Amino acid sequence: xxxxxxxxxxxxxxxxxxxxxxxxxxxxxxxxxxxxxxxxxxxxxxxxxxxxxxxxxxxxxxxxxxxxxxxxxxxxxxxxxxxxxxxxxxxxxxxxxxxxxxxxxxxxxxxxxxxxxxxxxxxxxxxxxxxxxxxxxxxxxxxxxxxxxxxxxxxxxxxxxxxxxxxxxxxxxxxxxxxxxxxxxxxxxxxxxxxxxxxxxxxxxxxxxxxxxxxxxxxxxxxxxxxxxxxxxxxxxxxxxxxxxxxxxxxxxxxxxxxxxxxxxxxxxxxxxxxxxxxxxxxxxxxxxxxxxxxxxxxxxxxxxxxxxxxxxxxxxxxxxxxxxxxxxxxxxxxxxxxxxxxxxxxxxxxxxxxxxxxxxxxxxxxxxxxxxxxxxxxxxxxxxxxxxxxxxxxxxxxxxxxxxxxxxxxxxxxxxxxxxxxxxxxxxxxxxxxxxxxxxxxxxxxxxxxxxxxxxxxxxxxxxxxxxxxxxxxxxxxxxxxxxxxxxxxxxxxxxxxxxxxxxxxxxxxxxxxx
Numbered sequence: 001x002x003x004x005x006x007x008x009x010x011x012x013x014x015x016x017x018x019x020x021x022x023x024x025x026x027x028x029x030x031x032x033x034x035x036x037x038x039x040x041x042x043x044x045x046x047x048x049x050x051x052x053x054x055x056x057x058x059x060x061x062x063x064x065x066x067x068x069x070x071x072x073x074x075x076x077x078x079x080x081x082x083x084x085x086x087x088x089x090x091x092x093x094x095x096x097x098x099x100x101x102x103x104x105x106x107x108x109x110x111x112x113x114x115x116x117x118x119x120x121x122x123x124x125x126x127x128x129x130x131x132x133x134x135x136x137x138x139x140x141x142x143x144x145x146x147x148x149x150x151x152x153x154x155x156x157x158x159x160x161x162x163x164x165x166x167x168x169x170x171x172x173x174x175x176x177x178x179x180x181x182x183x184x185x186x187x188x189x190x191x192x193x194x195x196x197x198x199x200x201x202x203x204x205x206x207x208x209x210x211x212x213x214x215x216x217x218x219x220x221x222x223x224x225x226x227x228x229x230x231x232x233x234x235x236x237x238x239x240x241x242x243x244x245x246x247x248x249x250x251x252x253x254x255x256x257x258x259x260x261x262x263x264x265x266x267x268x269x270x271x272x273x274x275x276x277x278x279x280x281x282x283x284x285x286x287x288x289x290x291x292x293x294x295x296x297x298x299x300x301x302x303x304x305x306x307x308x309x310x311x312x313x314x315x316x317x318x319x320x321x322x323x324x325x326x327x328x329x330x331x332x333x334x335x336x337x338x339x340x341x342x343x344x345x346x347x348x349x350x351x352x353x354x355x356x357x358x359x360x361x362x363x364x365x366x367x368x369x370x371x372x373x374x375x376x377x378x379x380x381x382x383x384x385x386x387x388x389x390x391x392x393x394x395x396x397x398x399x400x401x402x403x404x405x406x407x408x409x410x411x412x413x414x415x416x417x418x419x420x421x422x423x424x425x426x427x428x429x430x431x432x433x434x435x436x437x438x439x440x441x442x443x444x445x446x447x448x449x450x451x452x453x454x455x456x457x458x459x460x461x462x463x464x465x466x467x468x469x470x471x472x473x474x475x476x477x478x479x480x481x482x483x484x485x486x487x488x489x490x491x492x493x494x495x496x497x498x499x500x501x502x503x504x505x506x507x508x509x510x511x512x513x514x515x516x
Contacts, residue, residue, distance in 0.1 A: 026483065030476040037472070038294055044310045045282025048301055049462045049472050051289045053455070059290030060455035061199050063187045064463040067278035069256040070182045070394055078222065078258015079266055079274045081180040085218050086271065088164065088178070091209040094202065095163045105155035106213055109148065110268050113216050116144040117265050152217065159213060164202055171195045175456060180256055182394030184467060190456060193292045197300050204304035207279060215268045223264060226257045234336030238508040241332050242341045243393055246504045250321040252394055280311030287463035289455045321345060321398050328504045333511040340413055341506040342420060343402035344497050348395050350469065355481035356489045357401050361388040362440045363432060364423065365403070375419050382411040382419070396468060401497070413507050421500070428494035431487035441483055448479055
């Protein structure tokens with residue numbers, strides 16, 4: 001059954017939007033949210049956004065940290081994502097039958113595992129330079145490898161795998177999960193509202209007393225994950241190559257999962273330091289959405305999270321990406337279907353042009369009636385699919401507006417690119433007819449409304465905007481800006497950002513065709 005809030009939005013959108021200004025629609029929407037939301041800031045800097053909605057006695061609980069791949073050095077690439085994995089490995093009381101007995105093995109594993117990594121790096125360096133590996137060095141590495149495996153086996157007798165998941169399952173969890181992006185790391189769950197204190201105990205313990213047990217086995221899991229999602233994926237290879245060239249100086253050029261050559265040598269001590277530096281309450285937002293008691297929930301959160309220690313101020317990132325005149329083009333070869341990426345550097349939210357790009361994306365690629373879909377897929381039959389992403393690969397800093405195209409088997413990339421330029425030129429010269437612009441905006445409103453019918457989606461959005469932009473209401477300000485976007489605003493994007501001397505074009509060719 002739809003919530004009263006959803007019904008309000010639908011009625012307002014479908015019946016009254018033509019009669020009232022779009023500004024009034026989103027202003028009213030924000031007011032409806034504000035009546036149901038309480039925002040708290042603890043003394044240690046932790047921000048909590050509480051929203052009461054719905055009738056089901058359940059809550060969505062999201063914890064976000066302002067840390068992602070963008071906060072890593074090249075040597076640390078992949079650490080934020082690996083750390084997300086590691087924080088599910090338990091604490092001094094969760095994930096172990098007897099930590100006092102287990103601890104000695106954990107300490108030895110950390111010492112010998114680090115030393116083994118150092119030896120492997122020496123061996124790799126010698127191999128790279130074509131030098132002979134001393135037998136004593138290889139023998140020492142083999143000995144340490146056997147010792148590490150033995151210690152891991154001894155520790156394993158004390159480990160209770162996935163104990164946090166089991167506890168949550170016994171308490172009725174749904175959607176217990178996490179994700180890492182360029183900008184944030186997120187931990188999420190939905191529970192009955194009488195289990196909020198269970199969540200607070202587990203999650204605060206995870207932050208106060210994490211034990212990075214099974215570090216080396218989990219690191220291998222991430223290495224395999226990278227192989228499957230990037231190295232063995234044409235789309236993954238193309239995407240990684242694209243951003244490594246598109247960004248020349250900014251850390252958005254690094255993949256979230258890290259590099260295949262660096263992952264095997266991520267050090268446990270460096271991972272601990274990364275956690276201590278970035279997982280601090282002043283870079284943290286908790287959102288709770290559902291049916292619950294404000295005062296009781298606030299009391300629980302204060303009880304369990306108030307003693308988290310704030311971190312040191314993080315300096316403003318000094319490097320900003322500079323776009324030099326001149327196109328960038330590359331090809332990669334992979335045994336998978338052909339693909340294309342075409343992208344342009346642009347400003348992030350809340351710059352007004354960012355909203356114009358959202359509208360342009362919908363005009364060009366959203367749905368079968370969009371301009372590029374009609375030209376490339378339906379009329380010219382050059383592509384299987386076409387899409388666009390605004391704010392890629394992250395939204396904290398300058399980012400890219402990117403087209404993703406899957407060409408048909410015999411389609412020429414230059415023919416596809418020609419049509420893209422033709423459609424952009426049409427917009428530059430003729431603008432967007434009011435009827436088309438209004439239709440696109442209404443579609444965007446409809447899509448927005450659909451995200452507001454589920455506690456988890458709302459908790460995700462509220463925590464995201466609060467964390468990145470300092471105010472959850474930025475979500476509504478973004479859509480207000482979108483609704484104000486004019487044809488002229490979109491026309492000006494073309495000469496300002498979408499020109500041939502600023503384009504990045506990546507083409508993936510099927511290596512199987514090349515070898516035929």
